[in-house]
Amino acid sequence: MTRSPLTTPPPGAVVPAAHPEGPPPGTALGSHYGRCFGCGTDQPTGLHLKAVTPDGATVEAEFTVGEAHQGSPMLAHGGVLAAAMDEVIGMSVYLFRKPYVTGRLETDYVLPVPVGTTLHLRAWCNGITGRQAYLEAEGRIGAPDGPVAVRAAALFIEVGMGHFAKHGDLSAIATELQDYEVNP
Numbered sequence: 001m002t003r004s005p006l007t008t009p010p011p012g013a014v015v016p017a018a019h020p021e022g023p024p025p026g027t028a029l030g031s032h033y034g035r036c037f038g039c040g041t042d043q044p045t046g047l048h049l050k051a052v053t054p055d056g057a058t059v060e061a062e063f064t065v066g067e068a069h070q071g072s073p074m075l076a077h078g079g080v081l082a083a084a085m086d087e088v089i090g091m092s093v094y095l096f097r098k099p100y101v102t103g104r105l106e107t108d109y110v111l112p113v114p115v116g117t118t119l120h121l122r123a124w125c126n127g128i129t130g131r132q133a134y135l136e137a138e139g140r141i142g143a144p145d146g147p148v149a150v151r152a153a154a155l156f157i158e159v160g161m162g163h164f165a166k167h168g169d170l171s172a173i174a175t176e177l178q179d180y181e182v183n184p
């Protein structure tokens, strides 16, 4: 991955272990919010990522590139692929049971991705220090060990739940999120 210093963990950053109250290995993660563009089942134009955590600390997901995801004819739009990477990285840091948002997302596009392709995505954490989490993801064509089509590195910033209450609509998600204190 070609990565800037901003998404490279500094010395002393620690890779967290799986959270003791997190999902057990092999758990399907479902959607954190039904209308999420990345994983929501109630979002007709979304990516409909299907994710599982193999170990409670990383995420594997599948994303099938659809007709609505084209940039050039019959090839995936780069912004859509970046959104898939953002989502799977967001899901992985969410495993540590603190709310984070994307601060910076860097993407390498290695191969074109035709419509109809299923991308096998994987995301993991390279280290956390203070509020900053350094994460990485890759997307492989057709199989978990298929050719790498896209790579991403990200800096996520920890926020309180008040972030979503102040800037968004926390009540819309309160019934779906069981793992957080939703009253900021």
Ligand SMILES: CCCCCCCCCCCCCC(=O)SCCNC(=O)CCNC(=O)[C@H](O)C(C)(C)COP(=O)(O)OP(=O)(O)OC[C@H]1O[C@@H](n2cnc3c(N)ncnc32)[C@H](O)[C@@H]1OP(=O)(O)O
Binding pocket: 006, 032, 038, 086, 087, 090, 091, 094, 099, 100, 101, 102, 103, 104, 131, 132, 155, 157, 159, 164, 173, 177
């Ligand atoms: C409702 C719950 C949901 C849970 C969902 C799970 C779902 C999973 C799916 C999710 C879907 C996918 C997820 C999504 O799509 S999340 C949606 C996309 N992201 C956003 O909307 C975030 C918008 N930005 C902000 O709100 C603020 O800027 C944040 C909160 C990020 C920081 O503002 P805040 O005022 O709080 O803090 P600070 O400015 O003092 O910064 C703190 C530190 O961080 C460093 N820094 C900050 N930004 C950058 C940057 N760009 N590059 C490099 N460094 C950066 C900064 O220098 C400082 O460092 P230091 O001085 O301490 O060393």
